Amino acid sequence: MAKLRTAVTPQDHIQGPEDAEVTLVEYGDYECPHCGGAYPVVKRLQKHFGKRLGFVFRNFPLSEVHPHAESAAEAAEFAGAQGKFWEMHDLLFENQERLSEPLYLRLAEELGLPPEALRQALEEGIYEARVRADFSSGVRSGVNGTPTFFINGERHDGPFDYETLLLAIQEKIGKRETPSSLKADGFFVRVSRRGDYAYGR
Amino acid sequence: MSNVLPAGTPAPDFTLPVTPDQKISLQELRGQPVILAFYPADWSPVCGDQMALYNEILPEFQKFGAQLMGLSVDGVWCHRAFAEARQLHFPLLSDFEPKGTVARSYGAYRTADGMSERALFVIDKTGIIAWSYCSPIAVNPGADGILEALEGLTK
Numbered sequence: 347m348a349k350l351r352t353a354v355t356p357q358d359h360i361q362g363p364e365d366a367e368v369t370l371v372e373y374g375d376y377e378c379p380h381c382g383g384a385y386p387v388v389k390r391l392q393k394h395f396g397k398r399l400g401f402v403f404r405n406f407p408l409s410e411v412h413p414h415a416e417s418a419a420e421a422a423e424f425a426g427a428q429g430k431f432w433e434m435h436d437l438l439f440e441n442q443e444r445l446s447e448p449l450y451l452r453l454a455e456e457l458g459l460p461p462e463a464l465r466q467a468l469e470e471g472i473y474e475a476r477v478r479a480d481f482s483s484g485v486r487s488g489v490n491g492t493p494t495f496f497i498n499g500e501r502h503d504g505p506f507d508y509e510t511l512l513l514a515i516q517e518k519i520g521k522r523e524t525p526s527s528l529k530a531d532g533f534f535v536r537v538s539r540r541g542d543y544a545y546g547r
Numbered sequence: 548m549s550n551v552l553p554a555g556t557p558a559p560d561f562t563l564p565v566t567p568d569q570k571i572s573l574q575e576l577r578g579q580p581v582i583l584a585f586y587p588a589d590w591s592p593v594c595g596d597q598m599a600l601y602n603e604i605l606p607e608f609q610k611f612g613a614q615l616m617g618l619s620v621d622g623v624w625c626h627r628a629f630a631e632a633r634q635l636h637f638p639l640l641s642d643f644e645p646k647g648t649v650a651r652s653y654g655a656y657r658t659a660d661g662m663s664e665r666a667l668f669v670i671d672k673t674g675i676i677a678w679s680y681c682s683p684i685a686v687n688p689g690a691d692g693i694l695e696a697l698e699g700l701t702k
Contacts, residue, residue, distance in 0.1 A: 348689060410602050410634050485604050490689035491596065503686050 348488025366400035377412035414445035423473035
């Protein structure tokens with residue numbers, strides 16, 4: 347089983363608490379249709395698990411097959427440097443079939459970022475090193491295509507539809523919370539037939 | 548799953564077609580590390596397929612001076628079309644006739660399916676297998692094991 351070799355750090359783009367019960371790391375490519383398909387799935391998972399799930403996105407552009415993947419990743423990193431990573435990340439996936447520099451510039455403007463600075467950043471490859479670092483960490487961790495997900499540091503092999511990922515994440519939550527520790531905290535857990543958990547004192 | 552040849556075994560030599568009019572021998576590559584990536588078939592339907600992934604990672608392999616070769620039972624013309632479509636920058640060898648002979652000699656053939664396993668071998672510059680791995684057929688093994696093995700060679 348492949349393991350995430352580069353731990354999640356504050357340098358990562360993370361949604362949700364850094365110390366969430368479960369952290370989902372995606373290595374993705376903005377031009378990859380499978381990543382485009384996984385984008386709403388992750389949103390649903392985040393909605394379902396709320397603060398219990400942290401989500402990290404790292405770049406894994408397959409530039410040989412996706413000519414716009416690298417520039418899209420750099421555009422997202424440009425936005426990230428100005429606190430707008432997730433906004434750009436979402437817009438790029440939502441406009442996946444139209445990836446191009448004019449689109450990035452328009453999206454930057456929409457987000458209140460200076461398009462000229464983005465154009466220059468792309469031209470000078472300012473964020474190339476950051477994207478390469480993500481890519482290398484993915485290679486070392488056994489990323490085997492896009493998207494590749496790691497759940498609490500373990501590579502998720504198999505389908506990445508909502509139900510499969512939901513169960514895989516729930517399994518990790520189940521492992522974390524042994525009955526004795528729950529008793530000590532005075533918590534109880536109800537597991538519904540759908541496999542959802544309910545918590546209370 | 549097959550029992551692939553383990554580390555420490557001399558790598559069986561072979562000569563296979565790499566294009567319609569060119570052949571390549573393992574022997575010719577002595578003196579540099581070689582990565583053999585056996586895979587079931589060209590035209591796997593996913594975007595991040597194993598050969599496309601290795602194509603992206605090629606520079607990392609080259610840092611170790613290693614030569615990567617993909618092997619399957621597909622014919623040379625099939626390989627050529629596949630390599631062109633995916634813009635692959637490394638050779639694909641045709642283990643086509645007699646079918647699967649090389650895969651068999653590495654313990655990486657699936658007789659029932661008539662294709663090779665998803666099996667990886669890192670061969671050192673003296674021709675000894677330094678590392679091998681057989682992945683479940685549906686799981687793309689990635690490249691982490693290969694890079695670790697290459698790193699081990701230099702120690």
